[in-house]
Amino acid sequence: MPDDLLQALAAARPDLGPAPDRTRRDRDLTRALASAPDASSAPARRGRSLWKAAGLGVVAAGTAVAVIATTGTTPPTPQSRPSETAPTPLSAREILLAAGASSLKAPAAEGDFLYTRWISGRQISIPGKDYLLDSRTEQEMWRAKEPGHYQYMINRDLGTALASSAAEQAWKADGSPRGWTFETPPFEFFGMSQERGRVRVKLEPPATTPDVWRHVSDFGVGRIGSRLATPENLAKLPTDPKALYDRLLREMTAMTDAAPKENRPDPVQHRYLLSGDLFRAGVDLVARLPVSPALRSAAFGMLSHIPGVESRGEMTDPLGRTGQAIALTGRADSNFVRNGEMVQGGTLYDTVLIIDPSTGTALATADQISKPVWPPSDRQGQWRSYELFQESRWIPALPMSRLKHAKHSR
Template sequence: MDDELRMVRSLLDKPAPEPAVVAMGRDRLRTAARARGRTRPARRTMWMTGGLGLTAAAAAAAVAISATGAAGDRPGGTRPRTGGPTVTLSARSILLAAATEADGQTDKVGRYWHTTTVNGNAYRVTGGYTVIDRSQQEQWTPSLPQQEQWGSDQRLGARPDGPADTAAWKRAGSPTTFTAPAPKGPGKGKLEPMPLSTQPGRPNVNRSPLVDGDKVFWLGRNVSMKDLRALPADPQRLKASLKRWYAGHGTESSSDPMSSDLWLYTVAKGLITDMPVTPKVRGAAFRMLADLKTVTAIGSVKDAQGRPGTAIAITEHTKFGGVQQHRLILDTATGRALGEEIVVVQPSGTTAGLAPGSVWISSMVVAQGWTDSAPGSTSGAQRGH
């Protein structure tokens, strides 16, 4: 096992020295194997679930990209060895490498668990092109009970998705407003027109008491900070602890059936991307995912922020959004998540009009950690109810 992990670190974390490989794939280094239907803060709180949870999910075309830049259908991420053949990495190897790094992280609890994420939703707008509507969300979750939680949300504006969409947008006169079809509610199949704008909105800042005085996140049930910090660091015990709350349906709606593998993936992803669990528990979550046969390796990717990472994924056949693949993008060098994406495999319903392989929804972690700074003394939030 130690030899396997050393090989994975070598393949993922070191630049290939050949000039041709560097020129074509240098930004795919140090990559990793991290929706909502995102596992969300405690119910009845002020928190939004983020773009991933509100629309119920989509997924990525299972396209693995090698470090040389070639794309194709492959069972795992690939990177060529120096002077040797291409080596295929399994999702298990990628996740175990991330787990090893997670185990070594420091863990000094502060006054708040602070996260900043940038979320994106793709829409096919009137005019026949795709725009990405982006927003930024900050959260401050108190470490002690009977405290207030804070949140800040801001629309960052919509923009054309790629060169072809930009060209179509310019041909349309570079409009600053758009009309896009959007679900009428979470998990709903019906669509209604929604206005979008290229202009950013004003920050919306809120604060509220914790649910029941101590509940901070949703993990198949409302959980307190004490509950999160007490989760078992053994992957089998962690799995057993979580599965007590699995009832055959998704994390967002009891009317949406969900397999146990997809449910565990969704909940474990929340532990990895969102929640202030101990480093050992985060490592256990990686190891739990590594044991799921339905989790596959996508390979080297760039996230929505342009950062290199390695993705693993699981596929879902949805009721209203076609076939989707949930993609978790990790930095194995640190054992942390860069973010998550939902990429279209077979568009339908809420994803109709989007091309297979396109990212429908993304949520990227740009800052995360413990802080003693109150929201009023940090960038973003202003005090007020």
């Protein structure tokens, strides 16, 4: 177990004294944390998704896409990395407690505009080819704390490279093709269907000019529970992990119950969908939104209360950053209730969150395929979509030299 992670785990239980040796320290921390209160039970400090235009969604399989070639270096394929000494893996609870304890150390931020920078990407499979492509866009956003101001976004197409050095070697052995055109077959399951689609993949260099957009909105970050995710509303959320979980669960349930009866999901399906909504809200709170250290700590703890969340151990993201991964397992493209039980159809995937517990920061989130179904070229372990979190901080003023030519987005 790395020393920085041990320090973060120890911070979750400050009453733990120094251990005489490394083996005993690991055992003590594991045993103590298994019965410890949530990390953010320390005195609380007061303190969904981004624009649809931000491009956080991915192009569905079967649509025409234009993606690019390798530009020299290739990103590492996201993968789990077993430790040389093979220690006992940390549980999801231990990972989240450690991250919550570390996040409390962050100073409270100030400023009039929230600046965030991240990379959205997806891995692309080619029928009959033993390699994956990796397509990315870098995005920057500036959001005003007060409503009614312009909010700005820069989208920069980073193009596509082979997803790993091994993929690049396989691509060269295949003759280094410059493009592919193929059809995806139709898919049907319990009355749900996906039509046949034609896909064109073209190798192109990254865009030379970024797109700059602006629009006016009320902070532009969607909702957390039943509330707009403004700084004022976020400051009203509980900073106790279980209380935060209960609040969001109650509000999300009430929103479903308020829908017309014909639009309400079956109770079994509703529980399944709620766990996904809660996990996404947790990711928003720890990675995307302007929250206090106390609320971020509570959000890490809240994630541990969601049924189905488990540890994936050490994992490396496409930027080569290594952290501890947790996952909400067993998601599916198509879900049906039959005889009171959930029937999952289509491709199965796990929603993964990679965390650096020693600093209390989220590195990346992804939908990772666990059972490919459609399109048939997809493969187990493929990251069909992901976000790489790079920067989030308050700043005093907008960099208008970069934003003055922004196009208006409605």
